[in-house]
Amino acid sequence: MSATTFPGRSAAARPSTRSRLQATFNKRALLWLAIGLFLFLYIPILILIIYSFNDSSQIGLWAGFSLRWYGELFRNQAVLDALKLSLWVALWSTLISTFLGTLTALALERHNFWGKITYDAILYLPVIIPDIVMALSTLLFFVVLGVALSKYTILIAHVAFNISFVAIVVRARLADMNSTLEEAAADLGANEWQSFRRVTLPLLMPGIISGALLAFTLSLDDFVITFFVAGPGSTTLPVRVYSMIRFGLTPEVNAVSTLMFLGSTLLVIISLVLQRR
Amino acid sequence: MSISVKLDHVKKQFGDFTAVHDLELEIADGEFFSMLGPSGCGKTTTLRMIAGFEQPTSGELYIMGQPVAGIPAYRRPVNTVFQNYALFPHMTVAQNVAFGLEMAKVPKPEIEKRVKDALALVQMSPMSERKPSQLSGGQQQRVALARALVNRPKVLLLDEPLGALDLKLRKAMQLELKQIQSDVGITFIYVTHDQEEAMTMSNRIAVMSNGYVQQIGSPREIYEHPQNRFVADFIGETNFLEGKVEEVNGVVKLAVGNSHVIGRSDQELSLGQKAYLAIRPEKINMYPPGKVTVRDIELDAEQIADVFGGRVPSGPFDIKQVLKQEHESMYVNGNVAEAIYIGTDTRYRVTILGDQQLFVRTQNFGDRYDTTFEVGDEVLLHWPAENARILTE
Ligand SMILES: Nc1ncnc2c1ncn2[C@@H]1O[C@H](COP(=O)(O)OP(=O)(O)O)[C@@H](O)[C@H]1O
Numbered sequence: 003m004s005a006t007t008f009p010g011r012s013a014a015a016r017p018s019t020r021s022r023l024q025a026t027f028n029k030r031a032l033l034w035l036a037i038g039l040f041l042f043l044y045i046p047i048l049i050l051i052i053y054s055f056n057d058s059s060q061i062g063l064w065a066g067f068s069l070r071w072y073g074e075l076f077r078n079q080a081v082l083d084a085l086k087l088s089l090w091v092a093l094w095s096t097l098i099s100t101f102l103g104t105l106t107a108l109a110l111e112r113h114n115f116w117g118k119i120t121y122d123a124i125l126y127l128p129v130i131i132p133d134i135v136m137a138l139s140t141l142l143f144f145v146v147l148g149v150a151l152s153k154y155t156i157l158i159a160h161v162a163f164n165i166s167f168v169a170i171v172v173r174a175r176l177a178d179m180n181s182t183l184e185e186a187a188a189d190l191g192a193n194e195w196q197s198f199r200r201v202t203l204p205l206l207m208p209g210i211i212s213g214a215l216l217a218f219t220l221s222l223d224d225f226v227i228t229f230f231v232a233g234p235g236s237t238t239l240p241v242r243v244y245s246m247i248r249f250g251l252t253p254e255v256n257a258v259s260t261l262m263f264l265g266s267t268l269l270v271i272i273s274l275v276l277q278r279r
Numbered sequence: 280m281s282i283s284v285k286l287d288h289v290k291k292q293f294g295d296f297t298a299v300h301d302l303e304l305e306i307a308d309g310e311f312f313s314m315l316g317p318s319g320c321g322k323t324t325t326l327r328m329i330a331g332f333e334q335p336t337s338g339e340l341y342i343m344g345q346p347v348a349g350i351p352a353y354r355r356p357v358n359t360v361f362q363n364y365a366l367f368p369h370m371t372v373a374q375n376v377a378f379g380l381e382m383a384k385v386p387k388p389e390i391e392k393r394v395k396d397a398l399a400l401v402q403m404s405p406m407s408e409r410k411p412s413q414l415s416g417g418q419q420q421r422v423a424l425a426r427a428l429v430n431r432p433k434v435l436l437l438d439e440p441l442g443a444l445d446l447k448l449r450k451a452m453q454l455e456l457k458q459i460q461s462d463v464g465i466t467f468i469y470v471t472h473d474q475e476e477a478m479t480m481s482n483r484i485a486v487m488s489n490g491y492v493q494q495i496g497s498p499r500e501i502y503e504h505p506q507n508r509f510v511a512d513f514i515g516e517t518n519f520l521e522g523k524v525e526e527v528n529g530v531v532k533l534a535v536g537n538s539h540v541i542g543r544s545d546q547e548l549s550l551g552q553k554a555y556l557a558i559r560p561e562k563i564n565m566y567p568p569g570k571v572t573v574r575d576i577e578l579d580a581e582q583i584a585d586v587f588g589g590r591v592p593s594g595p596f597d598i599k600q601v602l603k604q605e606h607e608s609m610y611v612n613g614n615v616a617e618a619i620y621i622g623t624d625t626r627y628r629v630t631i632l633g634d635q636q637l638f639v640r641t642q643n644f645g646d647r648y649d650t651t652f653e654v655g656d657e658v659l660l661h662w663p664a665e666n667a668r669i670l671t672e
């Protein structure tokens with residue numbers, strides 16, 4: 003390489019004025035499109051957040067800034083109970099589905115067995131098929147088996163769809179991981195369990211944690227499936243919000259939605275950061 | 280001398296494809312043994328069977344006299360240096376090296392000491408707390424070597440360990456590896472596609488192609504006595520002249536066109552059979568034809584004196600007169616078609632016998648001694664029979 007080549011100095015590499023204009027224009031257009039899309043997606047949420055701080059009890063009327071509705075929220079026992087159940091379901095479904103999903107990913111990525119391709123395809127189904135179909139089929143499943151609906155049926159349903167998400171995230175990480183590392187561990191005298199504990203698991207951890215966070219978020223946010231399989235009295239936060247809306251939009255609903263939005267966003271960001279690493 | 284690794288009719292198939300055919304190998308304890316061959320010839324597969332990552336389709340494999348079929352990789356007394364090093368990215372250099380000893384439940388103080396010694400052996404002591412990602416390719420290579428050697432395996436398997444390094448570093452590491460091997464006395468089984476590398480380091484080399492071992496021998500045996508055309512072609516540079524066997528009588532005469540050439544052979548040949556004369560470019564002597572003076576040529580003065588009645592002629596003489604007298608040798612007229620100066624040598628392409636091409640290398644000693652030839656010059660090529668091998672396909 004010669005020291006006198008500067009970027010853009012070579013005549014051949016210099017774009018014509020016209021194509022440069024074209025490129026600038028394209029870049030501008032793309033930027034505006036991105037901004038437009040962003041606004042389209044987030045203006046409704048922004049309005050929701052702003053109005054959660056509205057002092058007025060009427061939705062459309064701005065009466066000054068206040069944390070009044072957040073206060074009300076934390077005095078509302080029904081909302082607190084719903085939050086508690088949501089967290090209970092999210093925590094347990096995350097733990098169980100992370101464990102099973104990780105095992106599934108390991109089986110699919112590192113082992114060969116009969117029916118693997120079919121199993122692989124089926125794994126993606128919960129991600130693809132509409133929630134309503136999942137909800138109906140899960141409900142039907144419980145009805146056919148004669149299982150009484152309760153908070154446990156919610157948990158089972160959440161575990162069922164979360165396994166797929168966890169397995170997909172963990173598997174992506176596993177596929178990136180060189181399997182010769184496991185051979186190297188075996189070569190140095192590690193049996194399968196030692197090799198998993200000392201090499202595979204530590205390297206897989208960011209993937210497992212990000213899968214778990216995703217599962218936690220999905221469980222917290224789920225409405226459709228929960229709505230169908232919840233037993234009487236088992237109300238999660240999204241279901242509670244839905245029933246609150248039926249009595250009219252109140253700033254309290256805005257407040258609880260704002261909190262849910264912030265919570266989920268935080269989890270998703272952590273999950274994305276971990277996947278990058 | 281005891282045998283450390285033995286392969287008895289080992290064969291490996293992947294589906295319908297046979298990667299390794301009926302392999303017979305015996306590797307001596309403490310030997311530096313190389314498997315050399317072009318990419319895809321089955322070297323890695325063979326190594327992986329010894330390590331225990333692949334099971335032979337048939338045949339038996341012995342390590343230190345014990346059959347190892349069914350013994351998993353983690354219980355075999357061998358360690359591997361992988362082509363891409365396969366260092367654990369989440370562990371420091373010291374933790375990487377300690378891994379095997381921890382698996383073997385060696386006491387902590389001893390682990391510390393042995394890790395230190397191993398890192399010193401490969402000159403990586405100052406880097407012990409670094410992560411592999413903070414090391415250069417050459418440094419990672421050293422760590423991989425230390426991580427394997429620290430376990431004091433009976434056999435060390437190395438799969439193209441220098442493949443990713445640049446030429447200069449590779450040359451330095453070749454000598455260092457050889458030195459380390461003779462220091463620790465462990466059997467090395469070394470896989471490479473680089474013939475110069477194999478020649479530099481090995482006690483013995485197995486030349487492989489298409490899943491078959493073509494020849495096993497010391498670097499010298501393989502270079503000087505290739506047993507078939509593939510080996511002659513793959514190791515170093517070789518000229519081939521195709522012909523029919525005309526006479527087998529110690530020296531083999533091969534009819535090429537309406538003339539003939541001579542060489543020697545270790546193979547059973549029958550008259551009229553198709554065969555090749557194989558001769559290396561540096562084993563052909565090249566002289567100016569016709570009259571020469573003693574100064575022009577590299578022949579022994581005594582030999583010349585013998586021809587001319589005990590006196591070295593002071594004036595020009597016919598070189599053929601001298602060459603004719605030489606026992607079991609031949610000469611042939613040629614024309615220089617190409618002359619390329621490459622520093623240490625000059626490489627000529629010479630047309631002989633009408634349409635045959637031979638490459639000839641002459642070493643450059645300096646202006647005072649060199650006879651240089653130009654394109655179009657008439658020359659005389661000469662070789663003693665033992666410089667050329669007669670090979671069948
Ligand atoms: N797991 C495998 N499945 C199918 N074919 C394989 C497998 N491993 C190696 N082969 C084939 O076996 C042949 C020899 O491979 P390998 O031993 O890696 O060659 P080398 O190391 O000499 O380059 C190649 O043709 C390769 O494609």
Ligand SMILES: [Mg+2]
Pocket residue numbers: 319322323324
């Ligand atoms: Mg290979």
